């Protein structure tokens with residue numbers, strides 16, 4: 094029995110930053126790389142519709158045809174990223190200067206298997222990540238690798254309509270085995286799929302599914318998720334065989350739903366909305382579907398196609414830790430569309446107690462503590478905050494610097510709440526802020542939605558020198574890491 098209260102961040106706490114291949118690498122058509130779903134995420138002016146959150150999460154079959162036929166008429170910012178492919182040494186050196194203990198990045202499936210269908214991997218793609226991991230090792234920085242972060246071979250979308258097809262399970266397992274085998278001595282921390290729970294509102298981004306080709310969107314989202322559960326479990330199992338000392342986790346976008354009032358009906362709705370979000374780690378931590386989901390499936394006409402061996406696959410592939418991205422909380426109430434809104438960015442009910450970001454995302458640091466406490470109570474295994482941060486329109490001041498005190502305030506408040514959660518008993522492994530270097534926004538494909546400690550001189554159309562400039566937050570975060578979260 095250990096009855097000692099924790100006082101703050103443990104000595105081995107993994108401080109760092111997070112990125113994804115399709116938002117940083119660029120170099121979309123070299124060294125044998127295939128085309129991925131994110132290479133067809135066109136930039137749509139987020140202000141054109143008058144609605145700031147104009148997500149590019151969904152692509153229709155007609156849009157995909159049009160993009161392929163007339164690529165020159167569109168901007169595809171995820172094809173150019175911030176040119177990390179050629180500048181990784183400079184960028185990793187900057188992360189090291191801040192003292193990063195860990196750097197979260199993803200491997201692009203199409204660099205390894207250009208269409209997903211090849212028997213043999215593409216050596217040039219594998220070699221690129223070797224170099225990146227070696228660069229991290231120079232500074233004693235652990236890579237945290239996401240196997241699938243919002244991109245997959247476009248060929249698998251065109252041939253199978255993405256993850257609605259079971260055909261993708263063995264193709265992903267093949268990819269996972271290749272990268273685990275290749276990097277087993279270089280990578281200790283893994284995440285299988287980024288934010289699987291977002292399949293519900295980002296079918297194309299999350300699961301490579303062209304929505305107009307799916308008869309029923311909800312059915313498609315859960316069927317795709319089922320296949321990703323299997324693929325994830327098989328990847329976990331492979332990791333246990335190939336690199337038994339590695340830690341491999343699942344990940345969700347954690348959006349805590351608060352009840353609007355103390356009315357029992359609203360409380361019940363909040364509980365159900367949260368269940369829907371935690372359905373994903375429920376499966377991946379416990380290795381089986383939770384009983385509450387049956388009624389939800391039944392009432393929504395969702396009938397999953399499964400096979401008898403699926404139960405065993407899920408049981409044998411449970412994760413070591415739960416990673417979350419955390420940006421906001423929600424408010425819910427008993428109303429007809431409440432379940433549809435659970436875990437999405439469209440919360441029609443405003444929380445009057447919370448300020449908002451320039452993109453209308455409610456800022457709720459205490460919600461992070463609440464989330465961590467609830468998740469730890471539920472699972473009792475380590476947690477990792479692998480994304481959190483503030484997207485903002487940063488400007489270079491006349492003095493040539495970027496004074497982003499608003500970002501410092503945002504991260505400080507979240508770090509304080511993580512520390513409180515640790516004192517509350519939560520086992521928290523690490524914290525990687527999202528977009529530690531400015532990158533292409535996932536939801537809007539904008540460059541000008543910046544999250545970084547490092548400014549990248551590039552605009553929404555890809556113009557600029559790509560020079561890297563340290564923001565004020567860079568020096569602040571360096572002190573936070575140096576003092577292990579004491580100097581805030």
Ligand code: BGP
Nearest residue numbers: 113287288418484534535536537
């Ligand atoms: C998460 C994704 C990231 C990321 C972040 C911020 O959902 O995992 O890829 O980009 O959100 O979102 P956005 O870029 O839309 O501001």
